[in-house]
Amino acid sequence: MAVVSRGAPAGAGAHPSRRxxxxxxxxxxxxxxxxxxxxxxxxxxxxxxxxxxxRLIGGTTFVGLDNYLRAATDPQFLAGIGRVGLFxxxxxxxxxxxxxxxxxxxxxxxxxxxxxxxxxxxxxxAVPSVVGALMWGFLYGGQFGLTGQLxxxxxxxxPDLLGSSLMLASLANIVTWQFVGYNMLILYAALxxxxxxxxxxxxxxxxxxxxxVWSVKLPALRPxxxxxxxxxxxxxxxxxxxxxxxxxxxxxxxGTSYTPNxxxxxLAFNGQLVDYxxxxxxLLGLVTIVVAYVVQLTTARREHIL
Amino acid sequence: MLTAVLxxxxxxxxxxxxxxxxxxxxxxxxLFESFGLWFASDFHLFENVRDTLTYDGGxxxxxxxxxxxxxxxxxxxxxxxxxxxxxxVAKFDFPGRRLLLAGVLGAVMxxxxxxxxxxxxxxxxxxxxxxxxxxxxxxxxxxxxxYLMWIYAxxxxxxxxxxxxxxxxxxxLRIFWSVAMRLLAPGFVTVLLFQLVHVWNNYFLPLIVLNxxxxxxLTVGLQQWNGQAYQVGGAQAVFTIVITGSLLAIIPLVVVFxxxxxxxxxxxxxxxxxx
Numbered sequence: 001m002a003v004v005s006r007g008a009p010a011g012a013g014a015h016p017s018r019r020x021x022x023x024x025x026x027x028x029x030x031x032x033x034x035x036x037x038x039x040x041x042x043x044x045x046x047x048x049x050x051x052x053x054x055r056l057i058g059g060t061t062f063v064g065l066d067n068y069l070r071a072a073t074d075p076q077f078l079a080g081i082g083r084v085g086l087f088x089x090x091x092x093x094x095x096x097x098x099x100x101x102x103x104x105x106x107x108x109x110x111x112x113x114x115x116x117x118x119x120x121x122x123x124x125x126a127v128p129s130v131v132g133a134l135m136w137g138f139l140y141g142g143q144f145g146l147t148g149q150l151x152x153x154x155x156x157x158x159p160d161l162l163g164s165s166l167m168l169a170s171l172a173n174i175v176t177w178q179f180v181g182y183n184m185l186i187l188y189a190a191l192x193x194x195x196x197x198x199x200x201x202x203x204x205x206x207x208x209x210x211x212x213v214w215s216v217k218l219p220a221l222r223p224x225x226x227x228x229x230x231x232x233x234x235x236x237x238x239x240x241x242x243x244x245x246x247x248x249x250x251x252x253x254x255g256t257s258y259t260p261n262x263x264x265x266x267l268a269f270n271g272q273l274v275d276y277x278x279x280x281x282x283l284l285g286l287v288t289i290v291v292a293y294v295v296q297l298t299t300a301r302r303e304h305i306l
Numbered sequence: 307m308l309t310a311v312l313x314x315x316x317x318x319x320x321x322x323x324x325x326x327x328x329x330x331x332x333x334x335x336x337l338f339e340s341f342g343l344w345f346a347s348d349f350h351l352f353e354n355v356r357d358t359l360t361y362d363g364g365x366x367x368x369x370x371x372x373x374x375x376x377x378x379x380x381x382x383x384x385x386x387x388x389x390x391x392x393x394x395v396a397k398f399d400f401p402g403r404r405l406l407l408a409g410v411l412g413a414v415m416x417x418x419x420x421x422x423x424x425x426x427x428x429x430x431x432x433x434x435x436x437x438x439x440x441x442x443x444x445x446x447x448x449x450x451x452x453y454l455m456w457i458y459a460x461x462x463x464x465x466x467x468x469x470x471x472x473x474x475x476x477x478x479l480r481i482f483w484s485v486a487m488r489l490l491a492p493g494f495v496t497v498l499l500f501q502l503v504h505v506w507n508n509y510f511l512p513l514i515v516l517n518x519x520x521x522x523x524l525t526v527g528l529q530q531w532n533g534q535a536y537q538v539g540g541a542q543a544v545f546t547i548v549i550t551g552s553l554l555a556i557i558p559l560v561v562v563f564x565x566x567x568x569x570x571x572x573x574x575x576x577x578x579x580x581x
Contacts, residue, residue, distance in 0.1 A: 024398020031391030038444040046424035120316045126559040128507035130525040131552040135322040146342040241509045248533040
C-alpha cells in the first residue's frame with residue numbers, strides 16, 4: 001500500500017529512511033515487549049498446556065485434543081456457555097438501546113441539564129464491579145434489602161431475586177446499570193463528531209427531528225455501535241465478578257460452573273486441573289472471537305474495525 | 307417530557323449510590339431496623355469509618371494504598387507505552403508495521419480474563435506471584451489504548467511540525483516529549499483514565515495472582531469481607547464495615563473523573579471513535 005512508497009522518497013537514499021524506520025520501531029518496542037510478555041506468552045502457554053494432562057502418578061503426558069473433546073461434551077461447561085449466551089442475547093440489546101436513547105436525548109438539545117445527565121448516567125462505570133455487585137446484593141436481599149422492605153410495605157411477598165429463576169435477570173440488571181454510561185459516552189462522542197454540514201443539508205431537504213435521527217445520526221453511529229456491541233459481547237462471555245460476588249449470597253444457585261470463567265477458575269484453583277482449565281479458557285476465547293466476528297459480519301457492510 | 311424520562315433513568319442510576327451513602331451512616335441495628343432509603347435516628351458515619359480503618363488490624367488502609375500503587379503504576383505505564391507506540395506506528399514507517407498492528411488489534415478481541423489463569427501459571431513459574439508486579443505488569447498492556455493513541459496521533463500530530471522540529475536539529479525523543487506529547491495530551495488523558503478505572507476496579511487478575519492479603523487491592527479485600535459477613539455465625543457487625551469500605555473505595559475515582567472530565571471527553575470526541 002501507500003505505506004511502502006511513503007517511507008522512501010525517490011532519490012533520498014536508503015540511509016535516512018532506514019534510520020527513521022528504526023526510530024519508529026524503537027518507539028513501538030516498549031509496548032511490544034509488554035504485549036508479548038503479558039498477552040502473547042500466556043496465550044501460547046495456555047495453548048501448550050491444554051494439550052497435556054498432568055497426573056500425580058505417571059507425570060505429564062501429551063494428550064492432543066483430549067481436553068478439548070472433553071470440554072465439548074462437558075455438560076457443566078456447555079450449560080455455562082448457554083447461560084452467558086442467553087444473558088448476551090437479552091442484556092446487550094437492552095443496555096445498548098438504553099445507551100443510544102440517552103446519547104440521542106442529550107445530543108438533541110431538547111433536555112434540561114444535559115451535563116448532569118451525562119455525568120449521572122456515567123458515574124456507575126467508575127464504581128468497581130465488586131462494589132456494584134455488593135450494593136445490588138444488599139438491595140436484592142431479604143434481610144434488610146430494599147426489595148424486601150418495599151414488598152413488606154405493600155403487603156406482598158418479595159420476589160426471590162437471588163433464586164434460580166431470577167438470578168440471571170438480577171445479574172443482567174447489575175451489568176446494565178454499570179455499563180450504560182460507558183456505552184452512552186462512546187455513542188455521544190461519535191454524535192459530537194458529526195459535521196454540521198450534514199444537519200444543514202438535511203434541513204435544506206426539509207428533514208424533521210426524527211428524520212435527522214434516522215438518516216443522519218444513526219448511520220454516523222454505526223461504527224461506534226459496532227465497537228460497543230463487540231466489547232459487550234466479549235464482556236458477556238467473560239462474566240465473572242458479579243456472579244462470584246453473588247456466590248456468597250446464594251451459593252446453591254451460582255455453584256461452581258455458573259459461567260465458563262467461574263468454571264475455569266474453580267477447575268484451576270480448587271480442582272487442580274490446570275490443563276483442563278487452560279483448554280476451557282482457550283475454547284472460551286475462541287467462542288468469543290467467533291461470536292464477535294459473526295456480529296461484525298452481520299451488522300457491518302463497510303466498517304471493519306478488526 | 308424527554309427531561310422527565312431522563313430524570314427517571316437518572317434515579318435508577320443513582321439509587322444504589324444513594325442507598326450506599328445513606329446506609330454508611332447507620333449502626334448495625336439501624337441497618338437492620340430502619341428503611342433502606344432513609345436515615346436512621348442515630349448518625350454513625352464517623353464510627354463506621356473508624357471501624358473500617360481499624361478492622362483486621364487496619365488492613366483497609368493497606369489495601370487502599372495497594373490499589374493506588376497498582377492504578378498509578380499500571381495505568382500510567384499503559385498510557386505511556388500506548389502513547390509512545392501509537393506515535394511510532396502513526397508517524398513512522400517500519401517493516402512489519404502492518405503485521406504488528408494486525409496482531410495488536412487482534413488482541414483487542416482476546417478476552418483478558420481468559421488469560422488470567424495462564425498468566426498466573428507463568429507468573430508463578432518466574433516467582434512473581436504474591437508481588438505487586440504480578441498486578442502491575444499485566445495492567446501495563448492495553449491494546450485498545452494503543453489503537454486509540456494510533457488514531458489520535460495520526461489525526462492530531464501534523465507531519466510538517468515534526469519535519470520543522472527535525473530541521474531545527476531536535477532529536478526524536480525530544481520531539482516526542484516537547485512537541486508531540488503536547489498535542490497528544492487529550493488522547494493520553496483518555497487512555498490514562500480508562501485504564502485507571504480498569505485497574506482500580508479489576509478483580510479477577512488480583513484475585514488469581516495474589517494470595518497474601520497484605521497485597522490485596524480494595525476489590526479483593528472487600529469481596530472477602532463481604533463473604534465473611536454473609537457466613538453464618540454472628541458476623542453481622544461486618545456489614546456496616548463492608549458498606550462504609552465500599553463507599554470509601556468509590557470516592558477517589560469519581561473525584562478524578564469529575565476533575566479531569568474536560569480532557570477525557572475531548573480526547574474521546576477527537577480521537578477515539580472517529581473513523
